[in-house]
Amino acid sequence: MLRRYVSRNRRQPIGFTLIELLVVIAIIAVLIALLLPAVQAAREAARRAQCTNNMKQLGVALHNYHDAVGSFPTSFWRDTKNPDGTIDRANRHSWFSMILPYIEQTAVYNAMNFSLAVGGPVYVSGTSTLQLGNCGPYNATATMTPINVLMCPSDPSPSFSNYPRVDQGVGVNNNSGPKLSYVGNFGDNYNDCPTWWQFPNLPYSRANGFGEYNTQTGIMCRSGGTTSIRDITDGTSNTFAAGETLFESCDWWTWPNPNGTTCGTSCPICYMRVTQHNGNAGSPTDSRNWRVGFGFRSMHPGIVNFLFCDGSVHAIKCTVNRVTYRSLSTRNMGEVLSSDSY
Numbered sequence: 001m002l003r004r005y006v007s008r009n010r011r012q013p014i015g016f017t018l019i020e021l022l023v024v025i026a027i028i029a030v031l032i033a034l035l036l037p038a039v040q041a042a043r044e045a046a047r048r049a050q051c052t053n054n055m056k057q058l059g060v061a062l063h064n065y066h067d068a069v070g071s072f073p074t075s076f077w078r079d080t081k082n083p084d085g086t087i088d089r090a091n092r093h094s095w096f097s098m099i100l101p102y103i104e105q106t107a108v109y110n111a112m113n114f115s116l117a118v119g120g121p122v123y124v125s126g127t128s129t130l131q132l133g134n135c136g137p138y139n140a141t142a143t144m145t146p147i148n149v150l151m152c153p154s155d156p157s158p159s160f161s162n163y164p165r166v167d168q169g170v171g172v173n174n175n176s177g178p179k180l181s182y183v184g185n186f187g188d189n190y191n192d193c194p195t196w197w198q199f200p201n202l203p204y205s206r207a208n209g210f211g212e213y214n215t216q217t218g219i220m221c222r223s224g225g226t227t228s229i230r231d232i233t234d235g236t237s238n239t240f241a242a243g244e245t246l247f248e249s250c251d252w253w254t255w256p257n258p259n260g261t262t263c264g265t266s267c268p269i270c271y272m273r274v275t276q277h278n279g280n281a282g283s284p285t286d287s288r289n290w291r292v293g294f295g296f297r298s299m300h301p302g303i304v305n306f307l308f309c310d311g312s313v314h315a316i317k318c319t320v321n322r323v324t325y326r327s328l329s330t331r332n333m334g335e336v337l338s339s340d341s342y
Contacts, residue, residue, distance in 0.1 A: 047153040048300050051181075051244070052313045054149045058182060058242060059311035061102035071226035072219055072241070073098035075258035079212055080224035086126030090117040090135075091168035095184055095220060095262075096150065096255040103149050111142040118143050118256045119174040136174045143170035143256040145178060150255050152181035154299040157247035161254075163277045163287065170256045177254025179247045182307075183296075184262040185240040186210060187218030188326045196291045197266050199326050210262070210294075217330045219309060220262040229309070233332040236309035240265075240329050243296040243306040243316075249274045250293030265329040267295025269304055270318035316342055 065073055076092035093114060100109035116122055119136040123129055132138075146159045157179055164175040171177065188199065189210060210216075214225030219232075219241050232239050245263065247253050252260030271292060273285045280286040287293055298304045303315040306328075316325070320342050327335035328342065 044154065044301065048305070048315075051152045051154060051298075051300070051305055054152065055182065055242070055244075055305055055307040055313045056311070057103060057149050058099075059307050059313070061099045062241060062307075063311055064102045065099050066229065071228045074220065074224055074226050075222045075261055076224055077222045077258040081213060082126050084126060088123075088125060089128065090122040091120050091258055092117055094118070094256055094258045094260070096180075103147070105145075105147055108142045108145050108147070113139055117168070118258070119168045119170045134174065136170060137172050139256075140171050143178075144176065147178065147255065150182060151179045151247075152244055152298065152305075155179070155181045155244075155246050156299065157181075161248050163248065163251060165254045165257065165260070166251045166288070167259050168257045170254065177256060177260075180253045180255045180261065181244060181247060182242050183245050183253070183260075184220030184242045185218040185329050186216040186220050186222070186262045186264045187329050187331070188265050189215070189217060190264075190266045193291050197268060199266070199322065210264075216262075217333065218264060219331060222259050222262050227331065231331060232309055234327075234330065234335065237312065238328065238337055239309045239331050241307045241309045244298040244300075244304050245295070246297055246299065248277070249287055249295075249297060250290070251277075251279075251287045252290065252293065263294035263296065265296070265326050267292060268322065269295070269316065269320060269325055270297050271295050272297060314342075 062072055073095035075094045076088070078089050078091050080088045080092065082088050093112070097112060100106065116132065116138050117135040118139050120134065121130055122132045122135050124131050159179050160176060165177040169175040169177055190196065210222050212221070212223045212225070214221060216225060219227050219239065229236060245253065254260055274287050274292055276283065276286045278286055279288045281288050283289055284292055296304050302318055304318065305313055306316050307313050324337060324341045327333070327337055
């Protein structure tokens with residue numbers, strides 16, 4: 001009887017021991033460590049798919065514009081020539097402004113006053129006579145509108161940069177502008193300085209600067225030059241139309257800026273050293289240096305997405321041969337590229 005009484009009233013241990021608890025925590029930690037990279041990879045795959053879709057929409061817009069106008073769009077920077085040969089000294093509009101109706105942004109297009117510049121002064125046509133000192137406020141409703149199709153979801157930059165936009169920034173103070181993650185291809189022209197990054201298979205850099213007046217070797221121009229499909233003798237499936245960049249890697253990037261919507265391949269692909277924003281145009285790490293800023297780059301691991309002139313989108317590896325990279329940016333240089341070279 002006594003044994004039965006003692007057994008019936010004996011307390012059983014409740015809960016986990018310390019060792020058991022540590023084992024459970026360790027198992028949970030291992031599971032999280034295994035799942036987290038998979039979740040991050042899935043999210044990046046979704047962002048990359050969205051980026052590809054954005055670029056395909058731009059490709060459709062470019063071809064619809066080409067069908068309507070007879071050429072791909074161009075930008076109208078302050079060195080654009082008027083029909084009579086005189087120079088228009090105003091910063092007019094970018095090629096993105098030209099295709100707004102083709103990317104379902106007709107409302108923004110209709111809000112744009114194309115008789116004025118996107119910002120800064122405007123002059124009487126062909127003269128240095130000032131017509132209006134600051135066009136920024138007159139076009140701010142349109143130019144300060146962020147457009148989702150122009151923003152890569154993997155680009156960590158904000159919708160409006162924390163750093164001033166230059167030449168030509170927009171808005172009331174001419175120093176702002178919405179996010180831009182895609183820019184047109186002006187080819188292998190050097191970025192205004194032949195001593196930076198000469199191509200290994202050329203005895204000289206392309207002495208055409210940013211491609212003024214149809215001197216670009218690519219597709220886009222910042223100063224009024226136009227290119228048609230008939231000009232792309234290297235083949236539309238072998239020629240870049242546009243590519244990715246990072247908004248805050250260059251102080252010029254914003255979609256309304258006619259001098260901030262094109263770049264070339266003289267800057268190496270995936271040049272990611274631009275981490276400073278001190279306004280130092282001579283530093284290889286500063287976003288105010290156009291030589292390092294005007295380049296294609298992305299946050300997608302190991303690749304940059306490019307829109308080709310046939311409307312297709314391809315991921316180009318950051319390890320691509322520089323000669324191949326240059327050749328893909330030119331439209332009529334006769335380079336021969338194999339299908340497995342990029």
